[in-house]
Amino acid sequence: MTPREADLSVAARSGASGLLLHGDNRQGLARLAPTHKGRVRLCYLDPPYNTRRAMEHYDDSRDHEAWLAMMRELLGSVRPLLAPDGVVVAQTDRHESAYLKVLLDEMLGRDAYVTTIAVRMSATSGYKLEHATRTLVKNAEFIHIHAANLNLNEAAYEPLEDLDPHYACLLTPDGSRFGRLIADPEVRTMLEDAGLPARNASLVRLYGTSIAFRSWVLGHANRICRSHTAPAKAQAAFLDGRLLADEPGDSPVVMPFPPGRQDYIIRRTASGIDQLIPLSLKVRPVEVPGSCDRLTLTNLLGDWWDGFHLDMGNVRLEGGVPFAKGKKPERLMRRLIRMFTRPGDMVLDPFAGSGTTAAVAHKMGRQWVAIESGPQALSHVVPRLNAVVSGQDQTGISRAEDWRGGGSYVLEHLA
């Protein structure tokens, strides 16, 4: 399809859920000023990083002051478009990251600064090893988050590869007693089959090597617990007479704490009151490289996001549009969009590149605006979005979102 045909076919669709602006983002943002004021829930900024290296698709070697001036002007135009609970997420690497952080503080308010996420985008391998004695090789990129009123839609979790050895207790199916996980007959058999001694440390090894044990753990996660001293506030609340009569022992008591809230499993020990924390609190569906969600043990994520270097190996295949350098994994965009928006919210990307943000936002049922000045708006973003709309694009997060096509978008050329 030629760009002109693509232009006509997409513009002809009605009920657009997206708007692709082909042209400079200064013009694009001016175009949005009257129509999108106060509507943008997430603005994702992925500008040229100013690495001063030759790039196939865009100029990445501006003068530092000119780069900052460009970003200052851009932020000035983005600001009025933000919803009261809007979030600005800006990704760069070590070249301009610190300067951008200060500029974002200045333009959006220092009080609006939430955090900076370090995201692992590349491994130390290949040609990078040649530079290992001249510099510290790049693994991380930095994502600054600014929001005047942060309202996280969903916290992010990462898959846990290891079983925490502290989860060594097993409740009986009726929850009335508990013993050692290692003493369960099925677990013992699996340990014996693997030639491992019946010790707690063996459970961690077994979890790392046996698919059968992994699925057994997931299936029994509500009965596998770790035990630790209950917080003082909870102890005081539980010492209400009911427990004082109990002898120390293996019979736990289930109580809601605080009253009316989540169940708290406790037991009396010789030294006080212990809380039992079920492993099931850590079982959640998470995105994994290859982008299909699976139920697994997880950890609540903080500001260190590992694992995206694994996605980078296949990123050129995503959306069917190879885009050397700068293209982001769909899984990363999905995580950000999930955290900061709900279906129907407006996502803005003034540096669209190959159209990752638009494609992901579309598959996740968000409204979006993407702006791109380079020819890739037509050579990459248009075919990528057409494949998304038709349902042909089954790469990236399509499986995780069960994407089958739908919606539409409008392409507008800025004069």
Ligand SMILES: C[S@@+](CC[C@H](N)C(=O)[O-])C[C@H]1O[C@@H](n2cnc3c(N)ncnc32)[C@H](O)[C@@H]1O
């Ligand atoms: C790092 S790339 C973005 C990659 C994108 N996130 C992806 O996953 O494909 C930056 C893009 O910003 C575009 N760009 C740079 N300056 C621009 C401007 N003033 N207006 C619109 N687009 C611009 C470049 O042409 C380039 O395609």
